[in-house]
Amino acid sequence: MKTYFLQFKVIPTTDNEKYHLAEGAFASCWVLENNPETAVTKAAFQVSKYDWEIIGLDLSPIEVSEEHFTQRDIGLEQFRKAQTDGMAIVYMAWARDKKTSTGPITLKSSYKPDIQGFIKEQKKQKNRGRCLHFDAGNQCQEIISAHSIQKSRLLLAISKDGHVYTLSSEVSQLNKSMGKPTYQKKGINNLSTFLGFCKYHDNELFTPIDDQYLVPTNQQVLLYAYRSLAREIFIKENVLNTLRHRISKTDHPFIKQYCEDYKSGTEFGFNNLKRHKLLYDQSLKFNKFDDVRYVLFLSNRKPNIAFSGLLYPDFDFMGNQLQHLGNHKQELELITFCSAPMSNGWGYLFSWHHSSSRVCIDFMRSLATMMHDGHNVGDILFRMIILNCENCAISPEWWEALSETQREQITAKGGSNALPFTPMKNTYLRDGLEGISGWQFDSVISSMD
Ligand SMILES: [Zn+2]
Known part of the structure; x- marks a missing residue:
């Protein structure tokens, strides 16, 4: 069988x-x-x-x-x-x-x-606002709905009439698409927001990336990474609290055990996130901005997708194992990624705290090897986002100009690595979605060791 x-x-x-x-x-x-x-x-x-x-x-x-x-x-x-x-x-x-x-x-x-x-x-849990700033305390009076994707210069730039396409599983759309989750048009005001910072700290901390183009400075890179991390902490903590609540409310032994198992896996990921956030907290608190490492791909073209996310890289771009996510005894190394507005186009930014360099450098090297072997870097980076990032917004102009087949190809892959039990092969980043993005990068800036 x-x-x-x-x-x-x-x-x-x-x-x-x-x-x-x-x-x-x-x-x-x-x-x-x-x-x-x-x-x-x-x-x-x-x-x-x-x-x-x-x-x-x-x-x-x-x-x-x-x-x-x-x-x-x-x-x-x-x-x-x-x-x-x-x-x-x-x-x-x-x-x-x-x-x-x-x-x-x-x-x-x-x-x-x-x-x-x-x-x-x-x-x-979702509506329980709290400030995740490293110096949070009495001054955190007003929790705001903060954008995790840069809004003024990025979300706005790709939107049309205040709308973008984003991955959705709403049934009204599913019926039209024969049951497949699809990208749906949504207003940008509440898109990618979370209640994770107070107004005071959000303004104070993120001004260098909210009000300025990515240069990049180390401080800016650190702030982009910090915001991706804060959003994930906010979401994962909510999941954990909801699971704890569920476990306390159920008497069904099977469900209880099932939730316990799920909680243990989520807790492992969450504890690692917290550990990484503490590292970033220290770097920001003491202005040690050079704790961050990054690789930035620059494009002189207009962006068509905006995104922000993170990943514990388990396999590199060619399918080699980098770390074992199932081994709960080891500490996981983390990479964050996002798009950022630049004065002459946009940037695709990978960044990590220097303590994650072992895995992240290998991850980036495998990308360089793929490029050296003739794979299109635009295709590779596009695939990486579609598979690993649910927090992603797509320009309506670009999306609507794609062929039906291309939209179907993207939809079939959208966010598939985000579900905890969808089967993924070690080579999931190696091929697929070629020739769709139209992304071209003109140069690369790196601060790798
Ligand atoms: Zn605060």
């Missing part, structure tokens, strides 16, 4: 008592079967037994092996479960108001998850 991985997009039926709260969910299925067709039928039957209706096959069945999930705790666990039970299914739901993923939920026929309580807690 082979193991197939596939994913449905589901919505709650009107019989579902949480119908008004949960807009939809991904049902990820691991199925032990002889052929992909039977795998789909078998999984569809199982999913339909609950109060959810399948609206599309989000990911067609692919044959998977254990190695697809070696870095993914949840995926690996489900893969193994399928080997003994014949099938394993994980649901990931999101709220009706906007895309707020509730994290994995596993259903058994005897169990109805308290989605209402979960979503309520998640909203509570």
